[in-house]
Amino acid sequence: MTATLIPITRPARTSRPPVALTIDGRTVTAEAGVTLLAACRAAGLEIPTLCFLETLTPANVCRLCVVEVEGARVLVPSCSREVEAGMVVHTNSPRVRHARRLVLEFLASSVDLSTTPGMAELLVEYGCHPERFGASAEPQSTAERAAVGVGHHEPPDTAHAATVAQPVLRDNELFVRDYAKCVLCYRCVQACGVDHQNSFAIALAGRGFAARISTELSVGLPDSACVYCGNCVAVCPTGALMAVPEFDLRAAGAWRPEEQAVTDTICPYCGVGCTVSLHVQDNVIVKATSPFAHGITQGNLCIKGRFGWQHVQPEAATASTAPARAAE
Amino acid sequence: MDIRLPDADPTDAEREAVDAVLGAPTSRWHGGARDQWQHDTHVGHGGRAMRQRRTELVPALQALQSRHGWISPGGLRYVCERLHVPPAEAWGVATFYALLATAPRPRRVVHVCDDIGCRNRGARDVIAAATAVAGAHLGHAHATAAEGDAPGHPAGDAAGSATQAPGWMPSPCLGLCDQAPAVLVTDAGAVPEERQLGGVTDDVIRALLTGAAPGADALADTRVPQQGDASLVLLRRVGVVDPTSLAAYRDAGGYRALARALDLGAEAVIAEVTASGLVGRGGAAFPTGRKWDAVRRQEATPHYVVCNADESEPGTFKDRVLIAGDPFAVVEAMTIAGFATGSTKGFVYLRAEYPLAHQRLHGAVEAARAAGLLGDDVMGRGVRFDIEIRRGAGAYICGEETALFESIEGKRGEPRTKPPFPVQVGLFGKPTVVNNVETLANVLPIVLEGGAAYAAKGTPQSTGTRLFCLSGAVARPGVYEAPCGTSLRALLQQAGVSPRLSAVLLGGAAGGFIRADETDLPLTLEHARAADATLGSGVIMAFDDPDDLREAVLRIAAFFRDESCGQCVPCRVGTVRQEEALHRLATGAPLGGVTAELALLDDIGRAMRDASICGLGQSAAAAVDSAVRRLGLFATTAQ
Ligand SMILES: Cc1cc2nc3c(=O)[nH]c(=O)nc-3n(C[C@H](O)[C@H](O)[C@H](O)COP(=O)(O)O)c2cc1C
Ligand code: SF4
Ligand code: SF4
Ligand code: SF4
Ligand code: FES
Ligand code: FES
Numbered sequence: 001m002t003a004t005l006i007p008i009t010r011p012a013r014t015s016r017p018p019v020a021l022t023i024d025g026r027t028v029t030a031e032a033g034v035t036l037l038a039a040c041r042a043a044g045l046e047i048p049t050l051c052f053l054e055t056l057t058p059a060n061v062c063r064l065c066v067v068e069v070e071g072a073r074v075l076v077p078s079c080s081r082e083v084e085a086g087m088v089v090h091t092n093s094p095r096v097r098h099a100r101r102l103v104l105e106f107l108a109s110s111v112d113l114s115t116t117p118g119m120a121e122l123l124v125e126y127g128c129h130p131e132r133f134g135a136s137a138e139p140q141s142t143a144e145r146a147a148v149g150v151g152h153h154e155p156p157d158t159a160h161a162a163t164v165a166q167p168v169l170r171d172n173e174l175f176v177r178d179y180a181k182c183v184l185c186y187r188c189v190q191a192c193g194v195d196h197q198n199s200f201a202i203a204l205a206g207r208g209f210a211a212r213i214s215t216e217l218s219v220g221l222p223d224s225a226c227v228y229c230g231n232c233v234a235v236c237p238t239g240a241l242m243a244v245p246e247f248d249l250r251a252a253g254a255w256r257p258e259e260q261a262v263t264d265t266i267c268p269y270c271g272v273g274c275t276v277s278l279h280v281q282d283n284v285i286v287k288a289t290s291p292f293a294h295g296i297t298q299g300n301l302c303i304k305g306r307f308g309w310q311h312v313q314p315e316a317a318t319a320s321t322a323p324a325r326a327a328e
Numbered sequence: 329m330d331i332r333l334p335d336a337d338p339t340d341a342e343r344e345a346v347d348a349v350l351g352a353p354t355s356r357w358h359g360g361a362r363d364q365w366q367h368d369t370h371v372g373h374g375g376r377a378m379r380q381r382r383t384e385l386v387p388a389l390q391a392l393q394s395r396h397g398w399i400s401p402g403g404l405r406y407v408c409e410r411l412h413v414p415p416a417e418a419w420g421v422a423t424f425y426a427l428l429a430t431a432p433r434p435r436r437v438v439h440v441c442d443d444i445g446c447r448n449r450g451a452r453d454v455i456a457a458a459t460a461v462a463g464a465h466l467g468h469a470h471a472t473a474a475e476g477d478a479p480g481h482p483a484g485d486a487a488g489s490a491t492q493a494p495g496w497m498p499s500p501c502l503g504l505c506d507q508a509p510a511v512l513v514t515d516a517g518a519v520p521e522e523r524q525l526g527g528v529t530d531d532v533i534r535a536l537l538t539g540a541a542p543g544a545d546a547l548a549d550t551r552v553p554q555q556g557d558a559s560l561v562l563l564r565r566v567g568v569v570d571p572t573s574l575a576a577y578r579d580a581g582g583y584r585a586l587a588r589a590l591d592l593g594a595e596a597v598i599a600e601v602t603a604s605g606l607v608g609r610g611g612a613a614f615p616t617g618r619k620w621d622a623v624r625r626q627e628a629t630p631h632y633v634v635c636n637a638d639e640s641e642p643g644t645f646k647d648r649v650l651i652a653g654d655p656f657a658v659v660e661a662m663t664i665a666g667f668a669t670g671s672t673k674g675f676v677y678l679r680a681e682y683p684l685a686h687q688r689l690h691g692a693v694e695a696a697r698a699a700g701l702l703g704d705d706v707m708g709r710g711v712r713f714d715i716e717i718r719r720g721a722g723a724y725i726c727g728e729e730t731a732l733f734e735s736i737e738g739k740r741g742e743p744r745t746k747p748p749f750p751v752q753v754g755l756f757g758k759p760t761v762v763n764n765v766e767t768l769a770n771v772l773p774i775v776l777e778g779g780a781a782y783a784a785k786g787t788p789q790s791t792g793t794r795l796f797c798l799s800g801a802v803a804r805p806g807v808y809e810a811p812c813g814t815s816l817r818a819l820l821q822q823a824g825v826s827p828r829l830s831a832v833l834l835g836g837a838a839g840g841f842i843r844a845d846e847t848d849l850p851l852t853l854e855h856a857r858a859a860d861a862t863l864g865s866g867v868i869m870a871f872d873d874p875d876d877l878r879e880a881v882l883r884i885a886a887f888f889r890d891e892s893c894g895q896c897v898p899c900r901v902g903t904v905r906q907e908e909a910l911h912r913l914a915t916g917a918p919l920g921g922v923t924a925e926l927a928l929l930d931d932i933g934r935a936m937r938d939a940s941i942c943g944l945g946q947s948a949a950a951a952v953d954s955a956v957r958r959l960g961l962f963a964t965t966a967q
Contacts, residue, residue, distance in 0.1 A: 060745050061896045063939040074946060075938045080745055095938060099898070102935030106901035132928060133905050134912075134919055149467050151426040151722070151890055152442065152498040156908045158917050184894070200331070200414030204740060204894075205423040207723070209904050211894030214423075216334055216415035217401055217430075225332040225414065 115239030445505030566653030603779030610764030835864025899945025
């Protein structure tokens with residue numbers, strides 16, 4: 001059985017008349033109050049995004065979605081800027097392409113993007129050469145990273161480009177945090193906070209290049225306010241947050257999304273009845289998600305719907321044995 | 329919201345320090361002691377009233393910091409309990425600010441300026457002496473907290489840290505460049521003390537680091553080089569009129585402007601400010617009259633006035649001189665701004681490194697309130713306006729107006745995206761006028777003489793007088809006041825510039841370098857713009873040694889990397905890549921040749937300028953770019 005998917009519709013914000021603007025030479029009409037990104041997408045133009053997600057408040061921090069608006073001193077983030085009548089917008093001008101290229105190179109030279117969907121293609125499309133900033137520095141140990149304070153830093157090492165490489169945090173049975181892959185998109189913090197879960201277990205800590213996602217006092221998740229809803233995992237665009245079965249399968253070279261069957265069903269645990277999409281590989285549930293475009297869950301689940309499928313795994317596979325089984 | 333608190337207890341001293349800021353707890357739910365009957369376990373406050381207390385977070389954390397010299401897990405827990413702030417968020421705030429420590433620090437920390445203005449005026453020797461006495465700096469002992477895979481709290485016990493020997497830390501510009509080399513001494517304790525000291529010698533730093541009392545603050549006797557010059561407007565009272573006496577201020581003509589403003593009415597005041605042609609002195613040069621008018625017209629209430637006294641742009645110290653030397657003028661001007669824009673509350677966001685300016689301003693606010701010049705009935709005219717002073721906690725970015733709002737609201741100083749602009753959605757989401765200290769100081773002569781008379785000074789496009797911060801290779805550094813249009817050379821000569829002048833940093837780290845042969849530039853916005861330069865915050869730092877110049881460029885790059893809030897990719901990573909490329913060039917190890925490195929720097933700079941969220945990232949490449957293009961630095965790999 002498949003649940004009816006209700007597209008997310010926001011109540012009309014205003015009775016303002018639609019606005020006309022020019023995007024890449026075409027006159028486009030958009031509802032007042034929508035973002036440039038929405039207007040561009042409605043016009044069939046693809047704009048790359050990284051931090052933006054429909055179900056979250058735009059953080060507009062990655063700056064991948066920038067476009068050029070005539071008359072503006074600097075480029076504007078299309079994911080959060082509202083359309084205005086008479087705007088003349090260029091989504092693919094040399095300025096725009098340069099900024100996007102550099103943003104991609106900055107990220108690719110400092111963060112492990114190997115599990116970010118679509119990234120390899122973007123790096124090619126924008127002609128990126130992240131290696132032009134120099135060879136990547138050796139990963140820092142946990143202690144080294146923790147010792148980075150705010151303010152004066154050690155002078156840079158002239159042979160290497162600094163990165164955020166660091167050890168994987170595996171402090172609970174349900175998901176890992178591999179912050180070497182973190183682009184600081186703020187999505188997990190928003191999902192954990194007011195946008196969805198209201199648990200506030202994680203927040204930004206530190207500043208500048210040393211800014212990081214952290215619990216209070218950097219304690220492990222079991223000592224934090226985390227309720228293991230996994231809603232942060234669901235929104236993470238880079239795979240920095242990853243459920244244990246997927247992480248272990250990837251490590252074993254046995255993660256094969258193209259072979260996975262995805263079945264939507266209703267979570268049996270309680271009367272809320274969240275829609276759950278079960279990702280099954282080799283007859284083992286390897287991941288559970290909920291559709292972002294679902295009017296009720298908006299992609300969210302609780303610990304049970306997200307991680308509690310051991311009882312239906314073949315031969316009562318547990319979360320930790322399931323991957324090994326699927327890898328066989 | 330039910331929050332989970334860290335498993336640690338505050339010391340009694342920490343409770344007292346926090347309670348002194350937040351008031352006593354009202355129930356056990358909010359941190360009240362278990363054995364006190366009045367602390368009912370069952371009374372919990374939540375919702376809007378509680379959320380509004382988030383603005384007290386930074387002051388509460390500062391209270392912990394100045395009690396034991398760091399924010400212990402128990403102290404953090406207590407603040408979270410009191411304000412119902414999730415600990416992860418409070419931790420995020422505590423780890424954002426350079427003057428808040430989350431690992432034990434000695435009771436005394438000497439912050440030694442290691443920035444462009446002090447480096448070539450002896451800071452190297454001070455740092456060497458500090459290292460000889462106290463060893464390596466404390467900066468990297470900041471976070472001993474283990475990451476999540478080894479959960480635990482930072483080692484050390486709160487009270488115990490007080491017994492440690494003094495330590496030191498390198499600091500960005502302390503706003504005392506005219507008295508370089510400078511230090512800031514912070515002594516934590518029941519009665520915390522802070523002092524800024526200038527002209528620091530080896531002996532002074534040794535004494536400080538072996539526990540000697542710091543002596544009088546460098547500002548105790550605030551003077552300006554032009555003292556006594558009858559043409560001074562903004563600096564007229566500095567060093568002449570007792571800054572601690574309201575009576576002296578009134579005798580010197582103080583509060584006549586407010587009286588006149590109240591007579592004129594709000595609209596007329598704004599008309600005069602608009603007619604004066606006054607533009608912001610904080611760097612962005614926005615017309616002040618238009619800003620005030622926009623706030624006045626907003627329907628949403630309340631409106632706020634914010635005086636931006638964060639002054640952390642390296643090389644800038646004019647606001648410090650104004651506040652320490654003429655604090656009542658700031659209070660009076662803010663009151664006029666409040667009256668004109670329909671605001672009843674004003675905040676001064678004062679950088680933490682200015683203890684004496686804080687003391688003077690606090691005294692002025694208290695005295696004005698006692699005299700009925702602030703409060704519910706200003707001057708008996710039925711106007712309501714009051715001022716609250718907030719201190720920064722060590723973050724240049726908090727000078728950016730929206731980051732400043734976030735900081736006052738108890739959050740990390742991360743700039744907001746604009747639009748909406750502060751005049752519509754500002755502090756606490758309400759219409760807000762933000763003005764620099766010097767901008768506000770100009771309001772007094774405008775109201776007294778009228779906008780037209782004010783506009784007669786300077787040039788048609790850059791009206792009035794401006795303050796300039798002269799430092800570096802000049803014999804008489806200090807704050808100078810000059811009519812807009814005065815030539816840079818004239819000012820440099822007045823300050824006794826070195827005959828070997830090689831370049832001038834104009835406008836601060838976010839400004840740019842110009843060559844010695846370009847100093848006939850008239851100091852106006854239009855001339856600066858035409859010359860592809862900026863007046864910024866009025867910094868004029870002279871250099872006469874090419875080695876100093878290269879080092880200054882490297883330091884500026886490091887400064888932006890240190891001070892980036894880290895929110896957006898172009899600035900967070902771009903400032904790192906820019907610094908790395910410069911270091912490769914400076915050490916003669918360019919990647920793929922000098923030309924390739926310069927092209928790389930240009931690529932990085934354009935992306936930061938075009939795609940960053942705020943002015944920090946947008947101007948992080950400006951000085952570097954000018955050093956390469958105008959001065960030809962790094963074109964050959966020397967050394
Ligand atoms: C990174 C950054 C730092 C800033 N620091 C200050 C500052 O310390 N003081 C200040 O008045 N303005 C500062 N500004 C400018 C403010 O954002 C704002 O434009 C100014 O306070 C407005 O006042 P004005 O119109 O009177 O100049 C800074 C801007 C940026 C981008
Ligand atoms: S699992 Fe849920 S509660 Fe835990 S950090 Fe992620 S979003 Fe927050
Ligand atoms: S962990 Fe993932 S979701 Fe969170 S900030 Fe990093 S990349 Fe974004
Ligand atoms: S430009 Fe820099 S300081 Fe400004 S928001 Fe971006 S990261 Fe923060
Ligand atoms: S997608 Fe718009 S800034 Fe990240
Ligand atoms: S006080 Fe040292 S550079 Fe300004």
